[in-house]
Amino acid sequence: MKSAFFLSFAILLLNYTWAIEKRDYSKRSYYTIHTLKPNDRASADLIAQEMGGQIEGQVGELNQYYWLSIPKGSKDVLQHYKKLKRSFDPMVINIQPQIPRRLHKRAPPPVIENKNEEYRLNGETIPLPSLDEPNGFQLVKDALSIKDPGFDRQWHLINRDERGHDVNVTGVWSQGITGKNVVVAILDDGLEMNHPDLQENYFAKGSYDFNDHTDEPKPRLSDDTHGTRCAGEIAAVKNQVCGIGVAYDAKVAGIRILSGDITEADEAAALNYAYQENSIYSCSWGPADSGEVAEAPQGIILDAIKNGINKGRNGTGSIFVFASGNGGAHDDNCNFDGYTNSLYTITVGAIDKQGNHPYYSEKCAAQLVVTYSSGSGGYIYTTDVGDNNCSDRHGGTSAAAPLAAGVFALVLSVRPDLTWRDLQHLCVQSAVPISLHDDDWSKLPSGRMFNHKFGYGVLDAYRIVELAKKFETVRAQTSLEVLSIIDLDNEKQDIPDLTPATSFNGTIEKENAFTTSLSVTQSMLDDVGLGRLEHVTVTVNIEHERRGDLEILLESPHGIISQLASPRQFDKSTEGLKDWTFMTVKHWEEEPVGKWTLRIVDGKHPENTGKFIDWKLTLWGEVVEGFEPKPTQNDQKSNRPNIGVDDFESDQDGVVEDDQPNSQSFLDQQEENKPNKAYIVYAIVSLFMIVSIASTAFITKKYMSSTAQSSYSRPTEEDTFEFDNLLSDESNNDDDEELDFNDDTINEFQVNEINHDRQAVH
Ligand SMILES: *[C@@H]1O[C@H](CO)[C@@H](O)[C@H](O)[C@H]1NC(C)=O
Ligand SMILES: *[C@@H]1O[C@H](CO)[C@@H](O)[C@H](O)[C@H]1NC(C)=O
Ligand SMILES: *[C@@H]1O[C@H](CO)[C@@H](O)[C@H](O)[C@H]1NC(C)=O
Ligand SMILES: *[C@@H]1O[C@H](CO)[C@@H](O)[C@H](O)[C@H]1NC(C)=O
Numbered sequence: 001m002k003s004a005f006f007l008s009f010a011i012l013l014l015n016y017t018w019a020i021e022k023r024d025y026s027k028r029s030y031y032t033i034h035t036l037k038p039n040d041r042a043s044a045d046l047i048a049q050e051m052g053g054q055i056e057g058q059v060g061e062l063n064q065y066y067w068l069s070i071p072k073g074s075k076d077v078l079q080h081y082k083k084l085k086r087s088f089d090p091m092v093i094n095i096q097p098q099i100p101r102r103l104h105k106r107a108p109p110p111v112i113e114n115k116n117e118e119y120r121l122n123g124e125t126i127p128l129p130s131l132d133e134p135n136g137f138q139l140v141k142d143a144l145s146i147k148d149p150g151f152d153r154q155w156h157l158i159n160r161d162e163r164g165h166d167v168n169v170t171g172v173w174s175q176g177i178t179g180k181n182v183v184v185a186i187l188d189d190g191l192e193m194n195h196p197d198l199q200e201n202y203f204a205k206g207s208y209d210f211n212d213h214t215d216e217p218k219p220r221l222s223d224d225t226h227g228t229r230c231a232g233e234i235a236a237v238k239n240q241v242c243g244i245g246v247a248y249d250a251k252v253a254g255i256r257i258l259s260g261d262i263t264e265a266d267e268a269a270a271l272n273y274a275y276q277e278n279s280i281y282s283c284s285w286g287p288a289d290s291g292e293v294a295e296a297p298q299g300i301i302l303d304a305i306k307n308g309i310n311k312g313r314n315g316t317g318s319i320f321v322f323a324s325g326n327g328g329a330h331d332d333n334c335n336f337d338g339y340t341n342s343l344y345t346i347t348v349g350a351i352d353k354q355g356n357h358p359y360y361s362e363k364c365a366a367q368l369v370v371t372y373s374s375g376s377g378g379y380i381y382t383t384d385v386g387d388n389n390c391s392d393r394h395g396g397t398s399a400a401a402p403l404a405a406g407v408f409a410l411v412l413s414v415r416p417d418l419t420w421r422d423l424q425h426l427c428v429q430s431a432v433p434i435s436l437h438d439d440d441w442s443k444l445p446s447g448r449m450f451n452h453k454f455g456y457g458v459l460d461a462y463r464i465v466e467l468a469k470k471f472e473t474v475r476a477q478t479s480l481e482v483l484s485i486i487d488l489d490n491e492k493q494d495i496p497d498l499t500p501a502t503s504f505n506g507t508i509e510k511e512n513a514f515t516t517s518l519s520v521t522q523s524m525l526d527d528v529g530l531g532r533l534e535h536v537t538v539t540v541n542i543e544h545e546r547r548g549d550l551e552i553l554l555e556s557p558h559g560i561i562s563q564l565a566s567p568r569q570f571d572k573s574t575e576g577l578k579d580w581t582f583m584t585v586k587h588w589e590e591e592p593v594g595k596w597t598l599r600i601v602d603g604k605h606p607e608n609t610g611k612f613i614d615w616k617l618t619l620w621g622e623v624v625e626g627f628e629p630k631p632t633q634n635d636q637k638s639n640r641p642n643i644g645v646d647d648f649e650s651d652q653d654g655v656v657e658d659d660q661p662n663s664q665s666f667l668d669q670q671e672e673n674k675p676n677k678a679y680i681v682y683a684i685v686s687l688f689m690i691v692s693i694a695s696t697a698f699i700t701k702k703y704m705s706s707t708a709q710s711s712y713s714r715p716t717e718e719d720t721f722e723f724d725n726l727l728s729d730e731s732n733n734d735d736d737e738e739l740d741f742n743d744d745t746i747n748e749f750q751v752n753e754i755n756h757d758r759q760a761v762h
Pocket of ligand 1: 172
């Protein structure tokens, strides 16, 4: 009995060391096996045996993925797998080769002097009373016992020159809120763990080097300074070295992934590394910022991100913070970077020491907030690689994301029970609009302001922490998909070119652009129990001879316009957009009932043309109170809600959920003047269960005296909109008279298949 226990323990350990063993790409080829069932090591072993290779353990925290390695020069695994596919089909989803490739640091952008862009100061400043006293700054430092020699240069913490342009954190520190018990992992090029400014806050257990496959993520290359600087911004110790971190009692872990090529499987493992201890993952990297690419994490990386959201931080969800990117000068847009464009991540852009938009910081509809970094001659002062070294040259959005991650550490130190979505709500509700002269600001029906360059505004540590103290955690997430497909006979529609006659002077007449609409009704929302709207995603299939010509706009029923794609002069790709999903946070808490219109503006290079194929609108948000999903035909076996974001997530019994979403389909009766046929698919994609109920109850009680009021209100009659009701036939809304589809009902899966077939033709 006892020995059996020790044996299994030993096997566990063995598995663990296998999973992190250094790979030898010169002698072996590596693959991942994606099994249908979780923890199905037996099937993986069977395949390994068949292929003449060996299983090297599970991939990170993903219990449906295994490493397979084969000696170089043995049989072609993919060919062999193809032949044997049928016999493996019931147990394996796929086998993917793992070839190391490079991720890009958001290196500090070069200084550009004399930019034509005219900067104006934002008039709003918030004086900190004690600073105004004679010797005020010294008094603040004394009160907080700050003796770090570099603190005087950390204007992002207290800005004496441009009053108010800092993260406003002193009022948080003065309450003793300094990030205790929160670990922030820095996925980067290493972390100088022995630096006297970091040593005390270094969290070894959450750290790992995925480039050299060793435990210590030491900076080993001459340019491995990025991660150490980011770590210093978050948790540089309050001592007498350099400056201090915004959450100077938080812990930092280093996860080294940027100092060499890395496989997707290792990246996936890195994104979940020690995810019960590491709460926040600060990521200042992504696809190249050249303004030419559209790249998104897929497959195993996307599964890892979802796994983190779902299971990380004891089920409240890992917090992934991503820098918006430094491609501003190349017209790059963070909606074309799948990490920043994801609804599972918090996208952070930069502003400079005067509150202006720096030229490098990318704009997009997925950007939630901004915080301080380089620009207007200022930089971020922080810890650096080398014994007692400090850096006075940290910058770019690379420096903004860790500052935000540090502020989130302050939030979680007060409210560890908050979920990944709560953090996003807090950003939306607490951010302060800035640089109000910028013409992209628009006033939203929620009363808030949004700007594609600034998101909801600048992160204010004091405001977000105060709001967090009394924040009521949001209910589970649900979503509604509304899908258009074009009649097969008339499958593609021309996108008119609107290039003005004189390209230097004329204006593009956007009203003549290609438009297409989808309608959302209250009954559709009711079916999935969608209450308060959060993210909106739009998935498009568009062909174009020069992708960078396109501007894509989404107009909500209230006339709020999200710019999903902006023209990008260097994007000459002829690939168009294939199943590309854009995400926008601009419609947060808008009432979604009514017509949603997609506008595709092609205003450049008349010689390059394009065609529109189809689109899908997905509304994500909080489920209404007491919602019970209705059992449908696809869901007769059980009417349990599908727990978790993963459609193929397993439940506690280890039984795999049906691959198809819990969905109902309605055949659309379109207006005669439109040739298209549309299918509307509703899908209850996910419901989140809050695990830490105990801590929620405790915290709620603790802050009960403050008014806990969320700004959401139920829709009233006046709020409902007039629209073309796609389901105008009343009977379609009636439960008893649902259109009777059998298992072959067109569902999202099949529609996607059709799309892929179409693309294959061209
Ligand atoms: C900044 O923090 C102070 C407390 O230290 C607070 O009074 C002030 O309102 C905060 N600023 C903003 C813009 O909320
Ligand atoms: C998750 O729970 C474990 C066990 O209770 C605890 O040690 C750990 O700190 C928790 N993780 C986080 C991020 O709160
Ligand atoms: C530390 O700073 C000094 C002086 O700037 C520099 O010469 C040295 O290379 C730095 N050390 C490291 C390890 O980067
Ligand atoms: C631009 O257009 C306006 C109005 O059409 C015209 O008056 C003006 O002369 C044009 N400028 C140039 C530089 O072509």
